[in-house]
Amino acid sequence: MSPLRTSVAAGAARAAGGLSRLSGRGGTSLPGKVLLQIDPHAIGRLSARLPQGSVVISATNGKTTTAAMVAAILERTGERLVHNRAGANMAGGIAATLLEGEGDRGLFEVDEFWLDGLVAALHPRATLLANLFRDQLDRYGELETIAERWVGVAGSPDAGRLVLNADDPVVADLGRDHPDAIFFGVEDDGVALVSMQHASDAKHCRRCGAPYVYDAHYMGHLGRYHCDSCGARRPDPLVRARDVRLHGVTAASFTLEIGRERAPVRLPLPGLYNVYNALGAAALTHALGIGLADIAAGLEHVRAAFGRAESTRVDGRDVSIMLVKNPAGANEVLRTLALEPGEHDLLAILNDAIADGRDVSWIWDADFEVLAGHLRRVTCSGSRAAEMALRLKYAGIPQERIHVEVDLPAAIDGAVGDGRGRLFALPTYTAMLALREELVARGAVESSFG
């Protein structure tokens, strides 16, 4: 396609985006979709103009937050980023981001199912692959299917430098034939779990099929593992977290080590899962040549991504929003919540739109049991509110503390009005969007609520 035609295509796509916004539909990925209709190679063409190239992040859990951390680090060094910050992470969203943004470097979170095609188009300098958990099986298929696609990505020269989670056996094994891959992992048995969580996948050696032996379980199937049968073992990570301390729902601190260097980090985000996100961001930016001081400082100034551990005030009450969308992610949120002392009020919102996964079976895989004894009042809302309520009843929450209110505004009224202390909202993806919108309309104050 000639430069003229590219620019005509881009103009048409931008116009579509403007019309879409005027019609109130957000327009995050529509202009990108229009652009790709006219010019299927637009992503490759537009990204080739970025002087520092691109980096790509994929994972089942933590993509948006990890990308926000990478942005916080890179922006300290003065880089201007073209970044799909709002999380539109399929081809249309990335094309739209490239269309609208100008900058030095592309920073893209990519949906795990679209990774192969987008890596081929973007030719990233580095690709961070952080974890694979069971997720929305109606949409993505089984974990093995994604894992096999990722084997193809790791084996292609398009992926650039591989940055891999040593603690996830499926992900770590992608680096088998890549001596220059950078690994990251947790090295602190103080945060290890007594046993593997129920919703764990990938329990068998990627090379010989024998069961892995775990010396430490950190979350889901993430941990320190080896295979007694063929001798495969967790790679030694270059980028490590030691001395991990989890401070309830507000923060986590750890010592970040890269090779022989170390720096203390106080992360303003909670939970071991965010320590993993921080390690991924540190390893990726290290691969780009950023020094430890900038990495540590960037991590300390990161802000909660959209709907991920965001806090606000509504009608005089503090409200924390923690997105839950699959068992592994939910387990980490629940574990973090259970660290917070006292009894809490909970607003659990379970939707079953396509973006949430139409199959809500997964709630029975998440360990809501850890909340038993910690909840004062529970409000269940969303299109599958009653099934959420039932899950909590069988998790050991007394039935009289559970209130079902399908209608979200009424559920918020009940949850905010009839309770005290901080309210924890656990929405699925589309529920998070609806909840934010509703809270903003009610004058939620935190500036990230825009």
Place this chain on the structure above:
Amino acid sequence: MADRTLRVCALYPDLMNIYADRGNLLLLERRCGWRGIGFQVTAAALGDVIDPDAHDLFYLGGGQDRDQVLCAQDLVDVKREALHAAVDRGAAVLAVCGGYQLLGHSYELGEQSIPGVGLVDLRTVRAEGPRLIGNIAIEVDLPGLDGPRVLAGFENHGGRTTLGTDERPLGRVLRGHGNDGHSGLEGVQRGHVIGTYMHGPLLPKNVWFADWLVQAALALDVPLAPLDDELERAAHASARHAAGL
């Protein structure tokens, strides 16, 4: 009834658990507890020999292809005789999704043929077409109930299952795909052996069926004591509604 105990054998719970199958076991455990019925669950892993007289209910969930192949071979090699003996004695079997596909003669996956455990007369073939995915509701007529009832759930399967001519389906499809997407039949029911594509936490969406299963497994003549099932009924209604009923 306080001296009764429901003895459940969970087959391959660490491998065949892909759609939150443990929700079914949790539901049974809680409801037995609330009724003063003892509950005990034994896990049978690859290689474990099972005692045909030691269990009232066998549960087999869904799994990833690679795990399903491992379990199929183990079922045939290690557990087949005991399972048949247990079923002949009146034990109940609930097999869902990938587990259901292993109840019959075989599951053809392209070049590969996975053996079945032969408890019922059915065959399954992985078809070329799309996976059959979505909310589903079926109408079932089970022995001992006063009329047809509805089961609601979610299905997600690539296999198409055909029942032998004398085999009875679990139910008639009201919404969704069922065994093969066109016959209007779903699952299989022979005595206390139940197979269904309604996967994962099927029992929490249909507690009436959980109670039927417990009564069948324990061969009780009288119905179970009623419980406060307000939330359970709401969850059932929610699942039915999702299926478009």
